[in-house]
Amino acid sequence: MVSVTDHPMPARPGRRRSEESRLAILAAAIELTGEVGYAGLTIEGIAARSGAGKQTIYRWWPSKADVLLDALAIKADLHVPIPDEGSYTADLRAFLTASFRLGRDQRVVDTLRALMAHAQIDEEFQQRFRSAFLQRRRDALGIILDRARTRGDLPQIPSPGTVADIVFGVIWYRILATSQPVDENLIGELVATLTEPR
Numbered sequence: 001m002v003s004v005t006d007h008p009m010p011a012r013p014g015r016r017r018s019e020e021s022r023l024a025i026l027a028a029a030i031e032l033t034g035e036v037g038y039a040g041l042t043i044e045g046i047a048a049r050s051g052a053g054k055q056t057i058y059r060w061w062p063s064k065a066d067v068l069l070d071a072l073a074i075k076a077d078l079h080v081p082i083p084d085e086g087s088y089t090a091d092l093r094a095f096l097t098a099s100f101r102l103g104r105d106q107r108v109v110d111t112l113r114a115l116m117a118h119a120q121i122d123e124e125f126q127q128r129f130r131s132a133f134l135q136r137r138r139d140a141l142g143i144i145l146d147r148a149r150t151r152g153d154l155p156q157i158p159s160p161g162t163v164a165d166i167v168f169g170v171i172w173y174r175i176l177a178t179s180q181p182v183d184e185n186l187i188g189e190l191v192a193t194l195t196e197p198r
Contacts, residue, residue: 021050021051021052021056022060024050024051024052025046025047025050025052025056025057025060025067026067026070026071026074027050027071028045028046028049028050029041029046029064029067029068029071030068030071030072030075030107030108030111031049031107032045032046032049033068033107033110033111033114034106034107034110037110037114038068038110038111038113038114038117038118041064041068042064043057043058043064043067046064046067063125065114065115065118065122065125066125066128068111068114068115069115069125069128069129069132069133070132071111072108072111072112072115072133073132073133073136075102075108076102076133076136076137076140077136077140079098079101079102080095080098080099080102080137080140081094081095081098082095082140082143082144083095083144084147087148087151087153088144088145088147088148088151088153088154088195089153089191089195091144091147091148092144092190092191092194092195093187093191095140095141095144096167096187096190096191097187099137099167099171099182100171100182100183100186100187103171103174103175103182104181104182109175112175112176113175113176115129115133116129116172116176134168137168138164138168141163141164141167141168142160142164145160145163145164146160155194155195155196155197156197158194163194166190166193166194167190167194170182170186170190174186
């Protein structure tokens with residue numbers, strides 16, 4: 001039997017244009033946030049920068065915060081892979097290295113701060129932020145933890161949930177509260193803390 005994946009149909013031009021438009025909108029939102037800040041970001045500005053119509057943006061996202069949320073989630077998926085380096089220690093180090101590299105991008109930091117602040121005053125957006133970004137990043141780390149458990153090299157303590165709390169808690173604390181760098185020294189400390197058997 002021949003499946004549809006053996007001879008895929010060419011993508012419809014409309015679908016390709018829609019995806020190109022969507023990506024242009026997401027890129028414009030990130031760029032503009034870096035230039036004018038979240039307070040200065042408008043749907044009109046995103047539309048002008050991306051070449052898309054305002055109605056197109058409103059059809060796909062309910063607010064400027066949601067445009068940024070989608071942009072940030074996609075950026076994290078693209079730039080923070082889920083590596084299989086052969087050991088928990090190596091996998092965790094690779095994940096942290098990629099996460100921290102993204103966390104040093106000032107546009108990403110500005111966007112994260114803005115979205116976290118908005119989530120505190122908009123309960124509906126907070127739910128979307130948790131599921132579309134926060135939980136998505138925890139799930140990515142969870143794949144590494146599950147793989148380590150299968151291999152037998154995941155320490156019993158701390159628990160996987162606490163590992164995620166520590167990793168993302170440190171990142172958020174440094175980004176939101178202290179502005180301390182997320183650097184190689186911190187990666188080394190976290191890896192040692194989370195991978196050495198207790």
